[in-house]
Amino acid sequence: MISNRYHARITRRETHSPRSLLAIILAVILIIVFSWIGTEIVLALLGLRALLVAPVDMFTSAVNVVAEPTGAVAVVGIVVAVVGLILVVAAVSPGRRARHVLVTERAATVVDNEVIASALARHAAYAANVDPDSTTVSVSRRHAVVHLTPTSGVPVDRYEVADVAAKQLESYGLRRPVLARVQIDERGRVGA
Amino acid sequence: MNNTNRALNRLLIFFCGLLLLVVGAGAAAGVLVPAFRDWWKGATTGATVQVSTWLRQTPLGNTGVSWIMPAILLLLLIAVIVLIAFITRQGHGHTGVAVYERSSETGTTIIDSAVPEHAIQDALSRRPEFVTSHVSTYQVRRTPVLKVSVTCRRGVSPKDAATIIEDKLRALDELLGRQLPALIQISGGFRANLTKSTRLQ
Numbered sequence: 001m002i003s004n005r006y007h008a009r010i011t012r013r014e015t016h017s018p019r020s021l022l023a024i025i026l027a028v029i030l031i032i033v034f035s036w037i038g039t040e041i042v043l044a045l046l047g048l049r050a051l052l053v054a055p056v057d058m059f060t061s062a063v064n065v066v067a068e069p070t071g072a073v074a075v076v077g078i079v080v081a082v083v084g085l086i087l088v089v090a091a092v093s094p095g096r097r098a099r100h101v102l103v104t105e106r107a108a109t110v111v112d113n114e115v116i117a118s119a120l121a122r123h124a125a126y127a128a129n130v131d132p133d134s135t136t137v138s139v140s141r142r143h144a145v146v147h148l149t150p151t152s153g154v155p156v157d158r159y160e161v162a163d164v165a166a167k168q169l170e171s172y173g174l175r176r177p178v179l180a181r182v183q184i185d186e187r188g189r190v191g192a
Numbered sequence: 193m194n195n196t197n198r199a200l201n202r203l204l205i206f207f208c209g210l211l212l213l214v215v216g217a218g219a220a221a222g223v224l225v226p227a228f229r230d231w232w233k234g235a236t237t238g239a240t241v242q243v244s245t246w247l248r249q250t251p252l253g254n255t256g257v258s259w260i261m262p263a264i265l266l267l268l269l270i271a272v273i274v275l276i277a278f279i280t281r282q283g284h285g286h287t288g289v290a291v292y293e294r295s296s297e298t299g300t301t302i303i304d305s306a307v308p309e310h311a312i313q314d315a316l317s318r319r320p321e322f323v324t325s326h327v328s329t330y331q332v333r334r335t336p337v338l339k340v341s342v343t344c345r346r347g348v349s350p351k352d353a354a355t356i357i358e359d360k361l362r363a364l365d366e367l368l369g370r371q372l373p374a375l376i377q378i379s380g381g382f383r384a385n386l387t388k389s390t391r392l393q
Contacts, residue, residue, distance in 0.1 A: 006332055006373040010193060014375065020282050023201035026208045027275045034275075038268040041261055055261070059243070063236040066222040066229045073223045080216030087209025091202045102350060106358040106365075107340070107374035111350040114380035122347035132347075172351045 007108035014110045017095035026087075096141065101175040113139040116178070120144055120168055124182075127164035128156045134189060144169060144180045152188035193330045193339050193375060195285040200278070287331040290338075290372060305329035308338055308364055308372065315360045316340075321348045332373070341377040353378050 036051070037058075044055050053061075065073060100116060102109040117137040124146045125135040134149040146165055150156045165180035221228045252259040291303035309327040316325040325342040340357050344350070357376050365371050 006335060006337055007375075010332065010337065010373075010375045013193065013198075014377065016198075018196045018198050019201045019205060020196055023204050024279050024282060026204060027279050030208070031272050031275050034268045034272050038265055038272075041265050041268075045257055045261055060240075063240055065219050066232050068223070070223040074220045077216045077218070077220030077223070080212050081220060082216070084209045084212030084214070084216055087205050088213060089209075091206035091209060102354050102376075102378075104354050104358055104376070106361050106371075107338075107354075107376045109350075109354045109376040109378065111354075112379040115344050115348070115350050115353075115378050118344075118346045118380060119349045168349075172349065 011101050011108045011110060014108075015097055015099050015101060017097055019090065019095060022087075022090060098140075100139075100141075100178070103173045103175050111172075111174075116169075116172065116174075117144070119172075120146065120165055120180075123164050123168045124148065124161050128161045128184075129154060130156065139178065141176065142178060144178050145183060146180060147183045147185070149185040150188045152190045154188070156184050158182055158184055193285065193332065193337065194283045195331070196282050201282075204278070285330045285332070287329050287336050290329055290336050291368060291370065303368065305336065308368065311364055311367065312338070312340055312357075312360050315363070316342060316357065319356060321345055321353055321356065336372060338372050338374040339377065340374060341379065343379055346380075350378050 037055070040050055040053065040058075041055055043050055050057075098113040099110045100113060102111055117139040120139070121135045121137040122132060124137065125132040125148075128135070128148050128150070130148055130150055134151070136147045138145050138147075144165065146161060148156055148161065161184075162180060162182045165182065169178050169180055218232075222232050223229065247258040247260060250258040250260050252262065288305050289302055290305040290308050291301065293301045295301060305328075309329060312327045313325055316322055316327075321344060323343040323345055325340065327341075328339050330337050330339055338361070340361070342353060342357065344353055354376055361374050
């Protein structure tokens with residue numbers, strides 16, 4: 001296939017977050033801070049009154065931060081450090097999206113987890129003989145959890161449902177296999 | 193699909209995070225750890241003297257101010273311009289040409305991206321499995337790539353959806369006489385939850 005190397009790149013990009021929103025927010029904050037510092041410098045050079053803090057005071061207060069009240073500085077410092085840590089983690093973590101890759105020939109295919117869940121729910125509800133509205137499925141990277149609320153008085157065959165779910169998942173041709181798990185509510189629902 | 197520079201995004205986030213981490217941890221350690229506080233005081237006294245000497249040694253003409261301040265101002269201005277460029281650079285990557293071929297001696301063949309886009313979209317709009325479909329063309333490493341994004345009705349098997357779209361793509365290959373790399377994006381989404389579920393098996 002001529003297009004396979006494009007497909008590899010595309011699927012990788014489509015299943016991971018670009019982190020654009022966070023980067024744009026940070027860039028905007030930086031622009032605001034830089035513009036403010038720049039304005040303060042201009043005002044100081046013209047000998048006018050500072051908007052908030054004059055550049056000289058910025059420098060001296062940053063240097064003398066250890067002389068400030070311990071509690072306040074410690075709390076603010078720790079909060080700032082935690083925010084920093086979160087940003088570092090966001091920068092280096094993969095940032096996977098809730099999507100799976102299908103093995104297809106002609107094109108690169110990505111599917112939202114909720115589409116897999118809703119298809120699975122339909123078949124699970126049919127196999128369990130319960131109302132589709134009493135079936136919820138959540139799909140993650142490795143697992144699909146089928147949660148059923150049976151109709152009162154109608155027993156649900158757990159193995160049948162598990163079997164159908166496994167077969168369905170297999171038929172989708174997901175690149176990363178997903179394991180099905182079936183949970184059945186102990187209490188049924190009347191007339192559902 | 194777009195040509196957002198993701199490494200750059202992560203680099204910016206990483207350095208902002210690192211800066212906040214160091215500043216925050218430094219400030220907290222400065223008031224909580226006595227040994228660090230003493231070191232900090234010693235270091236900053238020297239630094240303050242150093243900075244004020246620099247400011248005195250770098251007069252700007254005879255105005256009485258140092259040229260360091262205007263220099264910082266210039267650096268801040270450059271940084272702001274670079275950041276604005278960084279923001280506007282996000283996204284992009286659409287292309288209006290699907291095929292560009294300088295094949296024969298008599299001329300060049302250009303197929304507008306609207307041709308495959310409309311063909312696929314028209315074919316998909318008649319299918320009951322999909323609530324909506326949208327086709328667009330992106331430039332990925334200087335090659336046009338089709339992006340077919342569809343919103344499925346509730347309960348449609350993703351494999352079936354992919355097969356339907358792949359069939360349309362193959363038909364398009366026949367039409368164009370060549371294969372365009374393609375991405376199929378199958379999503380559920382809010383609108384899919386509101387529509388009635390499929391009756392297809």
